[in-house]
Amino acid sequence: MIHSDWGDWLVRDVENANPAGVAIWYHGCNGFVVKGSAGTTIYIDPYLGLGDPPRTTRMIPVPFDPTDVEEADAVLATHEHTDHVDGPSQAPILANTGATFYAPDDSLAVAREDEAWTDEWDVTDEQLTEVAEGETFDVGEFTIHVEIAHDPDATHPVSYVVEHDAGTFFHGGDTKPTDEFERVGDEYDIDLAALAFGAVGRIPDKQTREPKRTRWYNDENQIIECAAALECERLLPSHWDMWKGLTADPTVLHHHAASFDHPRRLEITEIGDRVDL
Template sequence: MMEQKRKGAALIREIARTEPPHGVLAIWYLGQESVIVKGDGITIYVDPYFSGDLDDGDWRRTFPAPITPEEIQGVDLCLITHEHDDHMDAKTLPWLHRSSPKAPIVAPACCKPALLEMGISAPGLLTADDRQPMELFSKLRLTPIAAAHEQLERDTDGGPRYVGYVLELNGVTLFHAGDTLVYPELIERVGALKPDIALLPINGRDYFRRQRGIVGNMDYREAAHFAREIGADTVIPLHYDLFAVNAEKPGHFVDYMYEQFPEQKCHVMARGERFVYVTPRAFLQP
């Protein structure tokens, strides 16, 4: 446990010290769909899931979170894709809010009651609506994208239940898909925003998992074709390794990508890794 805390503290220090130049984003992978993105001085946590029990029956974590909730520091913005526990973590978000009380938390409208129950203050909650892009910190354009997990669902006001996010920051455009299947409008909407990098779930779905109440996503083949269709420069797979009952082998994704689209760049991130992405436009002459 002490060794894990040392690793978590080191990771937090690494994030604080990392200052990507223009045309660059730094991304840290923390398991499932939890990532940290940093660029232009802004540190963004997406779906931070840092709790969970390593011995919790079928839903035990296969590895501990690289950082613990109480180690969280220096958050400027938190993005939540939907209300499922492994994306909107009631044991992580209160710590995040206490450590960084000025950091807005963006989530679909249906998440607000649960976030308020966690002690998140209402002024810090922003609604993720796919009809309303946001301009934040005068540096970040954030576009929520409706996700289909496994269906497109909207509330009575037309707001999406599940979302992904397109972040335009520091000269780079990043798409975090959240939990979703591929549907035609998703290809059109994301493709129009020309993402440099796409973070996509690959765990798929099947009848037997659905019978157990496990809601599915695109599989590794669909993720590969989707990345190609939207014109992403680089694709990173997510949502494949945290729970044995809902897992996929990222090697299948890499093999399929190599066989079908050998010129498509992809990267499988190690747990806690910092991946420094440089857009091809970074070295173009003005």
Template sequence: MSKVDEITRESWIMSAFPEWGTWLNEEIEEEAVPPGNVAMWWLGCTGMWIKSAGGCNLSVDFWAGNGKRTKAGKLMAKGHQMANMCGGRKLQPNLRAIPHVLDPFAVKQLDAVVATHYHQDHMDPNLAAHVLRDLPGDIPFIGPLKAVETWVGWGVPRERCVVVRPGDTVRVKDVELVALDSFDRTCLVTTDGEQDIHNTCPNDMDDKAVNYLIKTSGGNIYHSGDSHYSIYFAKHGKDYDIDVAFGSYGENPVGVADKMTSVDVLRMAEALRCKVVIPLHYDVWSNFAADPGEIELLYELRRRRLEYRFHPFIWEVGGKYVYPQDADKRRYHHDRGFSDCFEEEPNTPFRSIL
């Protein structure tokens, strides 16, 4: 039988997906975080893998799903947050625009699954299934009420879940999670389908979404989930010492205010008094795709006049950021692999070609 005869659609999918295989899984496992530092990997959207110097592994908002896959449907579902926001129901062209960089079924070391809120692109049933079936110990699932209800609906035992509201703290090894107010107004217009005709979906933001301050020996990380800009960021900046802040940035379609703009991201960073601000979420949806270079340009235009005491860092999905080791970096570039490519054969002769 020839190679062509052996190939099927299923064999192609298994050989090509996930696009990064277990490369990033292995990198995270091998990483020895230097004392006084904290390592982070961007998993796409607002997904984050955080590893402390004490070996604590947190998965925050990881999602291994996709968006639209066919044009067969013509309308968004009734009650969809975007339909509620803009008043229209035409099908969104929200195609997943980034590769899957982490294999949820290849995760070997994990201490907590964390969610900022219950929207599809911030929680993952595949990781939940793997945690329950294959990983030892009672790894907790931490999130607001609606996130916990989603996990329980998938089959996660309620006793494995930790419901958090603003002000709650949860200790996981050498890391402390502080739940803070969310400003995700999209969550407030999100419904749960036909039942919401009778207003059964909670309208209390604290039940639907939270932000997190993640305290580590390497610094404090502020994860804002899908928060819009809020002047209340200033209170968080006064109440807490924040080193690195993540903000959901995107190019909002007409009629929609779902992501922070470049101005909002800089205003958030200034209000939080952070040292580094990192935009997220602009990568994942084709209809919200934005250029983070806009943030850089605006920052350079305004920083001398406004005396900013922070700077933006522009990441790449799948990339690693170690704080404070990488605190002065402004842009990420994946390892090119050439700087040490001759280490195995240091006496390799070179020949000049004219």
């Protein structure tokens, strides 16, 4: 069972908000809550677990208990890794709200087969919807485009372009640079892009548990390469706060971005912070 270090104040903050356009809350790791002016609420990659210590050790608070979530229209997953698809973190949201879970095939396999969400929680199979690159669907006031992601550590990653009259939010999951981002940047007018950033560290190997040099996320140059190709106005670095041994300082990115046209601004956020489109 998940226990929140913060009680329910963040969930209530989201539910009580009435944004003029789009409000986006960062809840650590690569998790976000997106809420529009008409009240549509979307959770993206919410993860409230502690990892697998000592291999992966959570370094930030657990910001909310998923059973406290009473308003959600959709939960999106970018890929199949535990900190992006996790039954204890996400299934209670679906059970409480009737929201739809959108995810690529390998992520749905985790929900349906590995973790049996429909058996372990009050979740129906109709709530689990497969998506793939090139598809577009609507959730309330948002139009969501499924785009390519380049994450060599995942079996089928995707990214999401979330469009609203007030602006466009790009969530890249754990993507690294890809030539396809130039096309994405040309096709969409991206106001804010969330991209995973972290250090290279020595993390115990999953099988042998011996320390192994590990690069899971973009370094300083890679994240700016992604942002420049996407032509985003604002870059929000994510994931840098999460795992012991892979944490990083996002403020250094000011130097790396200085000579590029994009991003025009960095949004340095901490867990629990809100930004607006």
